[in-house]
Amino acid sequence: MDPLVYVLDLIVFIGIFGIMSLSLNLEFGFAGLANFGKVAFFLVGAYSYALLSEIGVSFYLCLIAGALVSATVGFLVSLPTLRLREDHLAIVVLTFGEILRLVVKSERWIGGVWGMAVSPAISVAGASARVGVLVNIGLVYLCLVICFLVVQLLANSPYGRVIRAIREDEIAAEALGKDRAKYRAQIFALGSAIAGLAGGLYAQYIQFIDPYMFMPMITFTVWIMVILDGPANNWGALLGAALVMLFDRGTNIAKDYLALAVDPSNLQYILFGVLIILILLYRPQGLLRESKVKTKAIDRVGHGRRATKNKGS
């Protein structure tokens, strides 16, 4: 295989998982919702895309619809789990993801175990593999930039401050006039929409989906990305996605060159485990710090204080 295509392919994957990582960062990093069912919304986005593109809907509508369907599912999941605290929520959404996968697996009309072929979003007639992947890089990174802007704008707004406050103390936030059910449902819906978008991009890039591509391991991989580089930091979420994907691909390449007693791609899971333990022990806040809420008003206060400090010294 053309080695350049291999690198480009890695870049596409970093982009798709960067979007996933941003989505989980919004839910867990900012709002404190431990969504261990991330892959379910990835799956919903991917299958929505596949089904719609099969009946000839154009690709951008498929992507948008995938995000909307996923957002709806996310909203519905948030309703019964409203009162659940972190670990309970995690267990419920984890099982939700697995149940959804099993349902998809046994439903014939969406391919069941055989999966579905998906047509690519943009196909250039007679183009080489390189061009095909380059087109995908453009599409994926356009979506990534949009998602990044949305999450970043939200994080640096009073809304972002409120969801962080709910993460810190739900009762106090409620007593200070914040309807936590509303915020929780909104965050679930938006996070799921972003994950659904990533799922659609994934389906059209791979051009084939089956239930075995949506194992809980996807969820855990995204979690590693977020924990590794610090929750509540969007740059960290992207950096985490890049590092984990590089590591993932690196061990696959290493397989061909290293003669180890253990298969490197299995070793990778062990290493991920060790990595998480090390991070949690020695740097629980992640590699990067939580980003502060930045708004004009806060900048003004900051400048004011610096000015008086300089006067004093």
Place this chain on the structure above:
Amino acid sequence: MEEELLKIREVSKHFGGVYAVNGVSLGVRSGSIWGLVGPNGSGKTTLFNTILGLHRPDEGAIYFNGTCISHLAPHQIYALGLVSAFQIPRLFQGLSVLDNMLVAARGHQGDSFLNSLFLRGDWQKQEVEFADRAMEILELLELDRLALSPAGELSGGQRKLLEIGRGLMASPTLLLLDEPAAGVNPKLGRRIFEGIENLRREGLSFFIIEHRLELLFDFAHWVYVMDKGKIVVQGEPQDVVRNPEFYQIYFGE
């Protein structure tokens, strides 16, 4: 007669077989400071939490400004202008002191999802005003130097002050304070009460639980004494002090 701002009618709240609040009726009029005292475990904090919607009353009704609030959620009660500061501060520890204050601002347009994305100009202007007011309150509480530090780094007394500051930030009609002067030094405790008195002159009303009677009785206009879930004595501070029943409940024989 002045209008009653907060009216509590025959409110009871029990946990299992224990009546924490047992048939309490009382009223709080606007523009004054009302005190609530009583021994530990007499049900004062439970009564406050019931008023705030954190507990549902088992019996009775609570009216605020003529509206029945006994079945509203805490955030709805807050929106009406009935605000509290917790006895044990519940700060958003990972957020800065200023952010803690700004979360409490009532009617912040940027709190809504769509506004925060699309009406950035509007709420940014509004937030500058909120930030100015927050800094004024922080100055009063001597926390202005720490405005940008994480709330988790504050000392115990400072946390207490920030908890009160958050309550003030909401520009409430009635502010419930649960032991505002507990755990702060005597001088600052008096300054807090002087600050409360200044705000009262501006039209705010207060309902305060406090064990530091020398402070509360200097500033309160009316005091309720609670024991075993019931209001047993009430009156103006100078009368309550002379009441033998109050003496027995509070100081023993």
